[in-house]
Amino acid sequence: MSAQMATNAVLVLVILLNLGMLAVSRLASGVRLFALQSLLLAFLPVAEEMLEGEPLGLHALLIGGGTIAIKVVLVPYVLLRIIRTGEIHREVEPFIGFAASVFFGALLVVGSFAVASRLPLPTPPVSKLIVPVALSTVVLGLLTLVSRLKAITQVLGFLVLENGVFILGLLLLKQTPLLVELGILLDLFVGVFIMAIVVYHIRREFDHMDAHLLDTPKES
Amino acid sequence: MNLVRVVAAIPEAMLILALPPLLLNIAVKIKAWFAGRVGPPWLQPYYELYKLLNKGAVYSKTTTWVFRAGPIVNLAALLTAATLVPVLSPDSLLGFPGDVILLAYLFALGRMFTVLAAMDTGSSFEGMGASREVTFGTMSEPAFFLSLIVLAIATTSLQLSQMVGPHLYEVWHTVGPAMLLVVGALMIVLLTESCRVPVDDPATHLELTMIHEVMVLDHSGPDLAYITYGAALKFLLLGSIMLHAALPHPEWPLWVDAPLRFIELAALAALVGVIESSMARLRLNRVPLLLAAATVLAALAAVLTLTGSMT
Numbered sequence: 054m055s056a057q058m059a060t061n062a063v064l065v066l067v068i069l070l071n072l073g074m075l076a077v078s079r080l081a082s083g084v085r086l087f088a089l090q091s092l093l094l095a096f097l098p099v100a101e102e103m104l105e106g107e108p109l110g111l112h113a114l115l116i117g118g119g120t121i122a123i124k125v126v127l128v129p130y131v132l133l134r135i136i137r138t139g140e141i142h143r144e145v146e147p148f149i150g151f152a153a154s155v156f157f158g159a160l161l162v163v164g165s166f167a168v169a170s171r172l173p174l175p176t177p178p179v180s181k182l183i184v185p186v187a188l189s190t191v192v193l194g195l196l197t198l199v200s201r202l203k204a205i206t207q208v209l210g211f212l213v214l215e216n217g218v219f220i221l222g223l224l225l226l227k228q229t230p231l232l233v234e235l236g237i238l239l240d241l242f243v244g245v246f247i248m249a250i251v252v253y254h255i256r257r258e259f260d261h262m263d264a265h266l267l268d269t270p271k272e273s
Numbered sequence: 274m275n276l277v278r279v280v281a282a283i284p285e286a287m288l289i290l291a292l293p294p295l296l297l298n299i300a301v302k303i304k305a306w307f308a309g310r311v312g313p314p315w316l317q318p319y320y321e322l323y324k325l326l327n328k329g330a331v332y333s334k335t336t337t338w339v340f341r342a343g344p345i346v347n348l349a350a351l352l353t354a355a356t357l358v359p360v361l362s363p364d365s366l367l368g369f370p371g372d373v374i375l376l377a378y379l380f381a382l383g384r385m386f387t388v389l390a391a392m393d394t395g396s397s398f399e400g401m402g403a404s405r406e407v408t409f410g411t412m413s414e415p416a417f418f419l420s421l422i423v424l425a426i427a428t429t430s431l432q433l434s435q436m437v438g439p440h441l442y443e444v445w446h447t448v449g450p451a452m453l454l455v456v457g458a459l460m461i462v463l464l465t466e467s468c469r470v471p472v473d474d475p476a477t478h479l480e481l482t483m484i485h486e487v488m489v490l491d492h493s494g495p496d497l498a499y500i501t502y503g504a505a506l507k508f509l510l511l512g513s514i515m516l517h518a519a520l521p522h523p524e525w526p527l528w529v530d531a532p533l534r535f536i537e538l539a540a541l542a543a544l545v546g547v548i549e550s551s552m553a554r555l556r557l558n559r560v561p562l563l564l565a566a567a568t569v570l571a572a573l574a575a576v577l578t579l580t581g582s583m584t
Binding site: 058061062065066068069072076152153155156158159162163166170181183185 | 325450451562569573
């Protein structure tokens with residue numbers, strides 16, 4: 054029962070961290086919140102195995118360890134490094150303001166709870182919170198992706214979206230082969246790696262990281 | 274309701290009336306200790322109230338009866354509210370089913386008359402304070418109401434003493450995370466409504482930092498005493514609601530319960546003092562974000578309890 058409570062508490066914290074990421078204007082704080090969220094998520098596969106009273110499998114440990122290595126250490130390190138060298142520390146004028154995006158985010162969370170209650174699941178989930186939290190993490194990631202200007206925050210939105218997919222994957226921990234999950238982690242790493250290079254180039258060419266200027270290409 | 278409870282209600286009411294200034298002085302003392310000073314004597318706020326009550330009041334010629342009624346209506350509303358809130362014992366003095374709605378409106382009535390009295394002076398400065406107070410009020414009230422709604426759903430009761438009573442003990446076991454969110458929201462509401470540091474600084478008289486202080490600049494003598502005492506009483510009431518929600522006691526005998534609640538209230542006041550000593554006031558345009566956060570916390574808790582997805 055206590056492992057169940059801990060899982061629920063972690064999932065609620067994940068939503069709060071999502072909303073926190075919408076509220077902060079410092080890019081570095083956003084990255085740290087993401088690292089904290091990933092750290093919390095890394096413990097979930099292990100907690101799930103314990104909840105079902107099984108001995109700890111290699112599968113859960115590998116997923117947890119891989120998540121910590123890539124999403125808690127490597128990706129935040131790369132992003133913080135870009136922020137430090139890029140001399141851009143704040144999201145100045147987002148398309149949607151901070152308080153407004155928190156409110157909008159809360160509406161989306163309510164929406165995902167409403168949708169999740171109507172989704173039939175093949176196997177009963179460990180916690181009823183998993184589906185709504187996964188859905189809201191995905192939509193809040195999308196919201197970050199579309200409402201912010203800076204390339205770094207957009208990368209962050211993409212990462213949060215992936216965290217949502219990860220939570221949904223917890224439902225099928227038994228059924229999903231390890232290879233698929235590791236493939237997702239690798240994709241993520243490669244994605245961030247490429248984005249880091251792109252961000253670096255945007256900055257070198259234009260002296261800033263505003264991605265929306267790429268929407269209107271012009272001849273020079 | 275047994276005889277012991279009825280007899281105990283009289284000293285309890287007197288304690289509720291006597292406590293508020295002492296609690297705020299605990300926060301002041303803690304702040305003084307952080308700054309390396311001794312701080313005012315423990316009974317200082319009572320001396321100040323006594324001094325103010327013995328003074329005469331000065332009224333500007335532009336003011337009308339609204340200005341004189343403001344502090345009195347505010348204090349009366351808060352005193353009535355005090356009979357509905359369980360402070361030291363798990364029961365309130367005059368609780369009845371549905372009293373939580375009356376409580377919400379009493380707080381609103383007190384606020385409305387303070388604001389009207391401020392505008393009645395005709396001073397643009399006080400008008401600014403009134404505008405700020407109302408702006409933040411409209412944002413903290415949804416958070417407060419949503420928190421109360423969560424408590425009402427979780428305990429299936431509309432009586433405040435039941436909503437934050439011993440029932441909550443089981444609620445914490447089933448929907449603990451949601452309750453934690455409610456407590457967080459109530460804490461932010463408490464700091465906002467009692468004008469404490471992340472929102473307003475009670476120690477300043479600088480024009481740009483004042484919200485509540487601005488509105489009461491023109492009040493003097495007994496009126497000012499009513500306002501100071503009313504603010505302290507509001508802190509006590511909101512603080513007790515938060516504490517009863519945060520730390521539900523099982524049905525302990527009164528002689529264990531009441532002193533424990535007193536210690537918790539003192540600890541809450543000390544916590545407020547620590548917060549004030551360790552952080553700066555938020556920039557005025559960042560305050561709405563804090564209040565939005567409180568509303569979102571409470572809304573999330575409401576969704577969690579309503580969908581019953583915690584079990």
